[in-house]
Amino acid sequence: MISKKLAIEVLNEALATGADYAEIFYEDSDARGISIENGKVDTSSSSAATGVGLRLLKENQCVYGYTTDLTKKGLLALASSLNKSFHGERVLTVTKLDMVKVKNRNPIKRSYHDVSREEIIGLLRQGVDAINELKDPRIVRHICSFGYNHRGVAVYNSKEKWFKRETEFARMNFFVIAADQTGFETGHEGPGTQSDISFFKEKINIREKALKAAKVAIQTLGAVECPSGKMPVIVGNGWGGVLFHESCGHPLEASAIAKGLSCFSGKDGDLIASPIVTALDDSTIPGEWGSIDIDDEGNPGTKRVLIKNGKLVNYMIDDFNGRRMGREGNGSCRRQNYKYCPTSRMSNTYIANGKSTPEEIIAATKLGLYTKGFSGGSVDPATGEFNFGCSEAYIVRDGKICEPVKGATLIGKGFEILKNIDMIANDLEFGQGMCGAASGSIRTNVGQPTLRIKEITVGGRGGELK
Amino acid sequence: MKYDKFFELAKAAGIEEAELYVETSYALSFSLFHGEVDNYSLENGSYYVARGIINGRFGAASCDVYNAQRAKYLVDEIVANAKIIENDDPAIIFKGSEKYKKVSTFNKELASVSIDEKMKALHALEKRIRELDPRIIEVPGVEYSESSNSTTLMNSHGLKLTHKTNYFYYVGQALAKKDEQVKSGYDLYLGNDFSKFDVEDLAKKVVENTVGQLGGEACESGKYKAVLDRDVVSALMRVFVGHADAEEVQKHSSLFIGKLGQKIASKKITIEDRPLDKSLFARGFDDEGVATYNKAIVKNGVLQTYLYNLTTASKEGVQSTGNGFKAGSKIGTSTTYLCLKPGKKSLEELFQEVGNGVYITSVSGLHAGLNPQSGNFSLQAEGFLIKDGKKDHPLDIITISGNLMQVFNDVLEVGNDIKVTTSATQAESVLVKSIGVGGK
Incomplete structure (x- = not known):
C-alpha cells in the first residue's frame, strides 16, 4: 500500500491543471497455477503483480496511466505527465482521506496462500484418476489444472475517500482431447469460485466434472454434423447464459449506452424482450464467481434488474460513462488489473426463472436443436450481432432428445432474439467464465434457466434439419 | 549489475541453471469522440520471468516489479515449483547459438514526431470518415496508439540478448445506417514509419468497410464456391499452422x-x-x-x-x-x-473464376466457433454474394462452416493482394472449391 500522505500528494499533483476527479488504484496481487497432463505434474508457476494506475477525469475526458515505479518520485512523475492533458486552473484540493467501510460478503476464511501445492495436486488427482479409470483408448490427452489469484487493492480518490479490498478466487479446469479415425474432439469443464478451497472439496464433485469433460469429448467424436439454417433452439441452463451475456449484456453496459452506440440506446422503458423475460446483473451473491463487494471506483456492488417483464429498466453503469447519461455509477466499474482503465462491466448476469419445466420445453418442441454445452462467443454492441459456439448439442424430434450433433454455432441480433424467447424454465444455474473487453479480462458469471428461442440462425455442416 | 542479485540467490538456493527474461514497455494512446479527446493513456510497464532448473526440472515464476525482495520471491517460487514437477521433459537453458542475424524493428524517428502532429492526424481521420459518405451516422471512435518494447534475455551461462521494437497504429470505426439496418465497420493502419501513414486512405477504407455492408440479406444455406478474404485466411492459417x-x-x-x-x-x-x-x-x-x-x-x-x-x-x-x-x-x-506465398491473380480475377458463389470478408468469434484441435469451424461471417463473376450485394447474418484441413486442401488459387495483418501474418485472398454457408 502507499501512505495516505503520499496518496494526497499524488492526487493533488494530478488535479493541478483542472481535472475534476482523480483516483489512485494500487494493486498487490499474486497468483499460482498447477497443471497435470496425462497424470504427471507438468507445470507449476507463480506470479506477483504490483503497480499503480492513476485516473483523471474532466467532464467527458478520461486520462489514465500506470507505472510499476512505486517510489514517490515515480508516482509524482506519472501524475504530472498525465495532468499535462488538461490546461485549466485547479478546481479541487484533497486535504484528507476517510476510509470507506466495505461490506464483506466474500470473506477469506482460509487463504489459498495456506493451501499447499501437494493439497491442490491431491484434489486434481481425483479428476485425473476418474479419467484414467475410464481406460478409454480414444482419450489421447488430458490436462487438469488449478489456478488461484489473491488480489489486494487500495483505492484513493479526490472525493477524499479511500478503501481497501482483498479478494481471492480460484478455478479448476478439466480439458480432455479424444481421437479416433475421424479426427479430434475436445471436452472442457471449468468450475470457479470466490470461496475457499472447501468449495472444491465439498460443493463440487471433482470426479464428476472431469468425467463430464471426458464424456463430451468422446460423445462428440461419434456425433453427426449439426444442421444449418433457421430453427427453434432450446438453450440449456447455466452456461447457456452466454447467450444473454453476448446478445444483451454487453450492449447494456454504459460504455456502449452512454455514447448512443448500443443497439439499445434510447430504448429506456421500451419493451425490448418477450414479456416473459426478466434479466439481472447481481454482484451481491456471496461467494459467486462474478461477485464484488465494492467496485473499482468505490461504489458498492448492487443487484440491478436490467429487463423487467420484457421492459428495459437499467444498465451496468460506472461514474464516468454515467456523466453522459446523467446517472450515477451503480457498482459496475471494473478492470482486470492496474494496467487497465476501468469501465462498466457485468458481474453475475442472468435471466430469472420462468414458469415452465425443462421437460415441458423439450416435450413442446417438434423439431429443433437442444444446446447444452457452450464454448463462448462475441458481440458487436452497436449492431447487436452476436455469435456463440456450442460444445454439446442434440437434435430434438417430436418432443424427445435424439442424436448428439457437433459444430453448432448460433448467430443473430440480440434485440431480435430477446423477442423470440417463447418459453423459460425454472432451473436457473450459473456458469463461470472470463469476459474480455476494454478494461481487460475479468471473471463473470453467466446464467439462465433452460429456455427456448422460437427461431434463430444455426451454423453447422450437416445440411438441412430433418 | 542489478540482476546479479537474482543469479546469486539462485545459485545459493541450489538452482543449477537460471534464466531471467526482462521486458520493459512504454505505450501512449489517445482516442477522440465528437472531436474531443475522450481517452488518453500512458503506460510504463515492466515484466520479469525467471526460470531455473533443479534436478533436471524447470521451475518458473514472474513478477512486474524487480527489487531485492522480488528477486528472493522469484528464487523461492522457482525452487518450490520445480520440486513438484513430474514430467520427464528435458529442461534446457541455452548456452547460445553460434551467430545471430541483426534485425531492425526499432524506428527512432517515431519519438521525434510531436504528439500534436499525431493528434492532428487523428482529428483529420475522424473528420474525413464523417465527410466521405452521408450514410455514416456516427464515428464511435478513432484512436492513435504507439508502443515501444525492449526485451532482454540473460542466463547463468552468460548469454545476454536484447531486442527492441516500436510501432504505432491508427484505427477508425464507423456506423452506417440505411432504413432500420445499422452496420459497423473499422480499419487499421499499423507501421513504425510515420511518414508513410495516409489519413485519406485509412478514412476511405473505414467508410468502404462500413457502408459496403448496408442493404444485405442472408443467402440460402448450402455449399458455395468462395473467395476468402486475406483477413479470414490470416486467421484460419494461424490455427492451421498451430x-x-x-x-x-x-x-x-x-x-x-x-x-x-x-x-x-x-x-x-x-x-x-x-x-x-x-x-x-x-x-x-x-x-x-x-x-x-x-x-x-x-x-x-x-x-x-x-x-x-x-x-x-x-x-x-x-x-x-x-x-x-x-x-x-x-x-x-x-x-x-x-x-x-502470393499467387498471380487479382481479387477481381478470383471473382471471375468463381462465377457464382460467395466472398467472405470477415469472421467473428474464433475462440468459440473454431475448435483448434479438430479444425472444425462454424463462424459468424460477413461478405458478399458473387454473381456472374462480380461482387454483388452484401450478406447479412450468415455463418460459414468447414474443416481447416479441408479448406486448405480445397484452395484452387491464391490471390496477389498481399496484406500484412496485426497478427504477424502476411496473407492473400484465396479461392476455395466449396464452403458451407448457413443463412436462410
Whole structure:
C-alpha cells in the first residue's frame, strides 16, 4: 500500500491543471497455477503483480496511466505527465482521506496462500484418476489444472475517500482431447469460485466434472454434423447464459449506452424482450464467481434488474460513462488489473426463472436443436450481432432428445432474439467464465434457466434439419 | 549489475541453471469522440520471468516489479515449483547459438514526431470518415496508439540478448445506417514509419468497410464456391499452422501427425515463417535465445517441418527451429512472421473464376466457433454474394462452416493482394472449391 500522505500528494499533483476527479488504484496481487497432463505434474508457476494506475477525469475526458515505479518520485512523475492533458486552473484540493467501510460478503476464511501445492495436486488427482479409470483408448490427452489469484487493492480518490479490498478466487479446469479415425474432439469443464478451497472439496464433485469433460469429448467424436439454417433452439441452463451475456449484456453496459452506440440506446422503458423475460446483473451473491463487494471506483456492488417483464429498466453503469447519461455509477466499474482503465462491466448476469419445466420445453418442441454445452462467443454492441459456439448439442424430434450433433454455432441480433424467447424454465444455474473487453479480462458469471428461442440462425455442416 | 542479485540467490538456493527474461514497455494512446479527446493513456510497464532448473526440472515464476525482495520471491517460487514437477521433459537453458542475424524493428524517428502532429492526424481521420459518405451516422471512435518494447534475455551461462521494437497504429470505426439496418465497420493502419501513414486512405477504407455492408440479406444455406478474404485466411492459417507445433505432435493431438513430407494442403499453398525479413515482427532470436531463420513450413502443399523449441527438439534429437516463444510461464511454440506465398491473380480475377458463389470478408468469434484441435469451424461471417463473376450485394447474418484441413486442401488459387495483418501474418485472398454457408 502507499501512505495516505503520499496518496494526497499524488492526487493533488494530478488535479493541478483542472481535472475534476482523480483516483489512485494500487494493486498487490499474486497468483499460482498447477497443471497435470496425462497424470504427471507438468507445470507449476507463480506470479506477483504490483503497480499503480492513476485516473483523471474532466467532464467527458478520461486520462489514465500506470507505472510499476512505486517510489514517490515515480508516482509524482506519472501524475504530472498525465495532468499535462488538461490546461485549466485547479478546481479541487484533497486535504484528507476517510476510509470507506466495505461490506464483506466474500470473506477469506482460509487463504489459498495456506493451501499447499501437494493439497491442490491431491484434489486434481481425483479428476485425473476418474479419467484414467475410464481406460478409454480414444482419450489421447488430458490436462487438469488449478489456478488461484489473491488480489489486494487500495483505492484513493479526490472525493477524499479511500478503501481497501482483498479478494481471492480460484478455478479448476478439466480439458480432455479424444481421437479416433475421424479426427479430434475436445471436452472442457471449468468450475470457479470466490470461496475457499472447501468449495472444491465439498460443493463440487471433482470426479464428476472431469468425467463430464471426458464424456463430451468422446460423445462428440461419434456425433453427426449439426444442421444449418433457421430453427427453434432450446438453450440449456447455466452456461447457456452466454447467450444473454453476448446478445444483451454487453450492449447494456454504459460504455456502449452512454455514447448512443448500443443497439439499445434510447430504448429506456421500451419493451425490448418477450414479456416473459426478466434479466439481472447481481454482484451481491456471496461467494459467486462474478461477485464484488465494492467496485473499482468505490461504489458498492448492487443487484440491478436490467429487463423487467420484457421492459428495459437499467444498465451496468460506472461514474464516468454515467456523466453522459446523467446517472450515477451503480457498482459496475471494473478492470482486470492496474494496467487497465476501468469501465462498466457485468458481474453475475442472468435471466430469472420462468414458469415452465425443462421437460415441458423439450416435450413442446417438434423439431429443433437442444444446446447444452457452450464454448463462448462475441458481440458487436452497436449492431447487436452476436455469435456463440456450442460444445454439446442434440437434435430434438417430436418432443424427445435424439442424436448428439457437433459444430453448432448460433448467430443473430440480440434485440431480435430477446423477442423470440417463447418459453423459460425454472432451473436457473450459473456458469463461470472470463469476459474480455476494454478494461481487460475479468471473471463473470453467466446464467439462465433452460429456455427456448422460437427461431434463430444455426451454423453447422450437416445440411438441412430433418 | 542489478540482476546479479537474482543469479546469486539462485545459485545459493541450489538452482543449477537460471534464466531471467526482462521486458520493459512504454505505450501512449489517445482516442477522440465528437472531436474531443475522450481517452488518453500512458503506460510504463515492466515484466520479469525467471526460470531455473533443479534436478533436471524447470521451475518458473514472474513478477512486474524487480527489487531485492522480488528477486528472493522469484528464487523461492522457482525452487518450490520445480520440486513438484513430474514430467520427464528435458529442461534446457541455452548456452547460445553460434551467430545471430541483426534485425531492425526499432524506428527512432517515431519519438521525434510531436504528439500534436499525431493528434492532428487523428482529428483529420475522424473528420474525413464523417465527410466521405452521408450514410455514416456516427464515428464511435478513432484512436492513435504507439508502443515501444525492449526485451532482454540473460542466463547463468552468460548469454545476454536484447531486442527492441516500436510501432504505432491508427484505427477508425464507423456506423452506417440505411432504413432500420445499422452496420459497423473499422480499419487499421499499423507501421513504425510515420511518414508513410495516409489519413485519406485509412478514412476511405473505414467508410468502404462500413457502408459496403448496408442493404444485405442472408443467402440460402448450402455449399458455395468462395473467395476468402486475406483477413479470414490470416486467421484460419494461424490455427492451421498451430498443428505443426512439435509438442502437439508428440502429445498425439495434432492433425499433422505422421504427415512430414506428405501433402497436407493444395499444391497452391506455400507457407513460410520469415523472422529475418524486414517487417515489424522481425526477431533475431526466440525466447529461449535460439537464433531464428527463415523457413518453409508448407511448400506446394507438402509439410516441410514441425516447429520446435529446445525441449521438443531434444526429445526427438533434432535442432530447435527457433520457434520457442513464451506462452504464460512456459515456453510454447509459435511463428514469428507467418507468410502465405502470393499467387498471380487479382481479387477481381478470383471473382471471375468463381462465377457464382460467395466472398467472405470477415469472421467473428474464433475462440468459440473454431475448435483448434479438430479444425472444425462454424463462424459468424460477413461478405458478399458473387454473381456472374462480380461482387454483388452484401450478406447479412450468415455463418460459414468447414474443416481447416479441408479448406486448405480445397484452395484452387491464391490471390496477389498481399496484406500484412496485426497478427504477424502476411496473407492473400484465396479461392476455395466449396464452403458451407448457413443463412436462410
